[in-house]
Amino acid sequence: MNKNRVICQCSNVTLGEVVNFIKKNDIQTLSQLVSEMEVGDKCESCKYKGFEEDGFSLSKAFSRVKSGEL
Numbered sequence: 001m002n003k004n005r006v007i008c009q010c011s012n013v014t015l016g017e018v019v020n021f022i023k024k025n026d027i028q029t030l031s032q033l034v035s036e037m038e039v040g041d042k043c044e045s046c047k048y049k050g051f052e053e054d055g056f057s058l059s060k061a062f063s064r065v066k067s068g069e070l
């Protein structure tokens, strides 16, 4: 997953910014990420399927951070 790619188009937030936010704030759930970072809370397409429907999503990013892959 490319950390420079925008993952939430509505909030103009990159994957790298999401990863850093999860780690820095010890985010424990996807819904906590959505409410505290204010990403994925507009059109919501980035939450599970990805804005471009290719799986580049907040849920995948979140699970990869928690598994130590990101």
Ligand code: FES
Binding pocket: 007, 008, 009, 010, 011, 039, 040, 041, 042, 043, 044, 045, 046, 047, 051
């Ligand atoms: S792309 Fe993230 S809320 Fe629309």
